[in-house]
Amino acid sequence: MYRAPRGTADVLPEEQGYWRYIEARARALGQRFGYQRLDTPVFEQTALFVRGVGQGTDIVEKEMYSFLDRGGDSMTLRPEGTAPVCRAYLEHGMHNQPQPVRLYYFSPAFRYERPQAGRFRQHHQFGVEALGDGDPSVDAEIVEMAWRLMEDLGLRDLTLLLNSIGDSECRPAYLEHLRAYYASRVERLCQDCRGRLERSPLRLLDCKQEACQALAQEAPRSIDHLCHPCRDHWEELMKCLRRLDIPFRVEPRLVRGLDYYTRTVFEIQPPEERAQSTLCAGGRYDGLIQELGGPPTPGIGFAAGMERMVSNVKGQGVPVPQEESVRVVIAYLGDEAKGEALSLASQLRSKGIGAVLAPAGKSLRAQMRYANSLGVSYALILGEEEMRSGSALLRDMAKGEQRVVPLQGVAEELAN
């Protein structure tokens, strides 16, 4: 038997309520903050991600779904949302629009990973990007959006973690401090971290090993090694957030896995710490657009995981409106009634009333059971008697009462 590929999942009808709920809130959020929706293709030239996400990152090294198309070009299923947005920004000359350009998107993302709680090979993100304005107030706007989204979803007890990792001016020096610090303590590091020391020293900060954690506590903090512009930016961002009453926690060990981040990075964590729990993560990427061949252009954004939001909305018992079911089931007996039932259903639908026929060839009892299991408000019964008198029985399922109504008036009757 065929199954959904590993790490992918069907979103079944009974789950849809959660997804539509989150999408509706996210869309409203984008609208309120003046963001416009942008959809980009599900695949792009491989080079876009190699360039954008970074040669040495795990995503590029071992997680991309890449393939050669029939023309021999290497294509890759989008592993993240920011690079495509930046590509579209450049391709459509959006740098000629008033800056910043504010965009949001819903899109699937693909990474060849080992699935586990909260991690999939295909997942879905709601993302937001503000391009072309490097002012800290834009950072604050993005962080606020992320926070408000979680509020709007009705999620409680979340933590907003914030950090600044500097830019190309100050980060190299900071990394040297970090390496120096760890170099004298290598023997206390776990195996993995010894390997990481040269390649990506920032990663040592969020290693989960106890010994490494202890070292990370005392490690030099990037916010203490920012250059002046970065420091000013960082200070002002915090000032903005305080002014907005966004309760953030400075987390000097917060780092990001993608190469393009500069200055601001942040995450939103749910109350119960699981392994893959980050609901939302983002940051500034002032070098990215230039890296992709555009003019020097600042940018900042975040992405929130749909599956993780769904799971938290469920887990916290947030009441979510369910999609309305069909209003009417039409039960009928006999061929003549069948024709009438068909046209009646059509009339009802044209008036916006959801209607379905009971399954053909079943006893009335079975048809009524069907109506009941669908949870409809009304059943319309068309039998031989009704056919003779040109009427139908309209049964109120909740009350268990029914009355004869003329066929002509049924649609109007139900419309009220």
Place this chain on the structure above:
RNA sequence: GUGGGCGUGGCCAAGCUAGGUCCAAGGCGCCAGGUUGUGGCCCUGGAGAUCGAGGGUUCAAAUCCCUCCGUCCACCCCA
């Protein structure tokens, strides 16, 4: 890529530790009947399982062993 848990009808699940009484219990769901044309409760009956797959041990395996696959969780990494 590494480590651990799990894998019995559509779903939940007993049985597996001490192999036979299991041609596999029960519940939900599904189908039919209990009313010549009527739901929800209740009652009766029914369909539906190569016990994840393959191999091995044994007179005998859902139960023991091996391999593989799947799934879940953790590492790695990330939304």
